């Protein structure tokens with residue numbers, strides 16, 4: 338495949354940045370999106386140019402590091418798929434592809450397509466944990482969990498913390514991410530002791546970090562590579578209202 | 584919800600939305616009553632003006648004439664101010680949260696109703712101001728006589744003032760869209776949404792929004808078409 342790429346290049350946090358056009362040729366349809374960028378970077382390195390910086394780690398859709406806005410869509414055009422699991426066969430030969438970093442005040446650009454998602458760590462530090470010491474793996478029947486709750490907690494636990502929800506949200510809100518963490522812990526018995534403090538402190542930290550407020554537009558769940566449902570945001574709202582009323 | 588925690592509501596993005604939802608629902612309840620009252624115009628001048636006069640006596644003899652109306656007006660004003668100010672603050676926050684825009688903006692997935700909540704809301708606000716000057720205070724109404732609600736409506740939407748009717752149509756359709764998203768959104772905001780009832784909720788919201796739109800528009804349109812005179 339032959340492609341025209343328009344990529345956001347930005348030297349460092351202080352640089353203004355701009356879109357730069359590159360052409361790549363001979364890209365296999367079976368290549369992943371990141372492999373396609375690897376091909377470009379090898380060529381740039383040979384030509385003595387600075388390779389395009391982008392985040393990645395596992396390249397198998399589980400770590401949450403990859404983060405590209407492709408033609409305006411976080412993680413590209415395929416539903417429930419991370420950038421690293423996206424393949425070039427989803428694009429047309431000769432197509433122009435725009436590649437940009439996540440855009441949010443809370444996720445400042447470090448370089449090119451790499452953003453600092455430390456804001457998510459701060460939200461987790463504010464309550465995304467349990468304080469009970471877990472020790473070694475307990476007997477499976479030591480703490481009974483209703484099947485329906487366990488299943489739901491599992492769905493919430495699928496969140497890989499990639500930040501696509503923030504990138505997609507017209508308000509720049511991290512409600513989906515936060516609600517996944519709050520629901521994941523709040524549905525299980527071990528998460529109950531901190532349940533009220535967790536939601537109040539996480540939401541406050543989220544707001545202090547200059548994320549926007551959720552207005553139920555639903556863009557986040559469409560962009561989310563793990564299909565985290567909006568239902569969890571409703572759950573978070575309920576938990577927050579009940580905790581704030583106490 | 585303890586009274587003491589209302590300021591904390593106002594400080595949080597989740598709480599601001601809860602304020603919007605509660606004030607929105609209060610306005611919706613009031614709208615239902617307002618719509619039903621309007622429809623009485625089809626039963627003639629006497630019944631309509633009699634109804635308008637009776638509204639003043641609500642709460643009597645415990646309350647002096649008109650007091651109840653004033654309590655309601657202040658309540659509604661508070662609801663509009665709270666609803667609008669929280670909407671404005673969330674809008675400012677949203678702009679601040681994304682200082683650098685995307686070069687390539689994909690078309691959004693959200694519904695038309697969801698995308699027009701802010702501008703639709705502004706149209707509704709302008710409409711509310713005009714509407715009060717027109718049919719409550721009477722300053723911009725060609726008849727504008729207190730106690731003659733029927734004649735005011737007939738004069739306000741007279742056939743040669745079709746452009747006024749057109750503005751009402753635009754505003755009320757905006758309100759319909761606003762409520763289509765708003766009702767579902769409020770249920771989610773208050774944490775009362777059950778995903779298994781999503782379909783039913785959507786049907787109810789669409790039906791209710793359509794009912795409100797038609798129920799409000801039928802009066803000015805009937806006057807402009809000469810059905811009511």
Ligand code: HEM
Nearest residue numbers: 552603604607608610611670700704705708765768769772
């Ligand atoms: C004063 C002019 C108004 C403005 C500027 C305005 C603006 C807004 C905005 C920006 C939202 C949030 C949108 C979102 O969540 O995506 C909203 C929600 C809502 N509005 Fe309004 N609105 C106005 C008037 C009204 C009126 C007159 C009613 C009802 C009669 C109403 C009912 C609602 C409801 C029920 C919601 C849902 C609350 C929620 O999302 O939790 N609004 N409005």
Ligand code: SF4
Nearest residue numbers: 496497499500502561
């Ligand atoms: S909710 Fe989805 S989009 Fe948001 S951080 Fe988690 S996995 Fe990524």
Ligand code: FES
Nearest residue numbers: 396400401403421
């Ligand atoms: S690189 Fe790990 S999820 Fe994409």
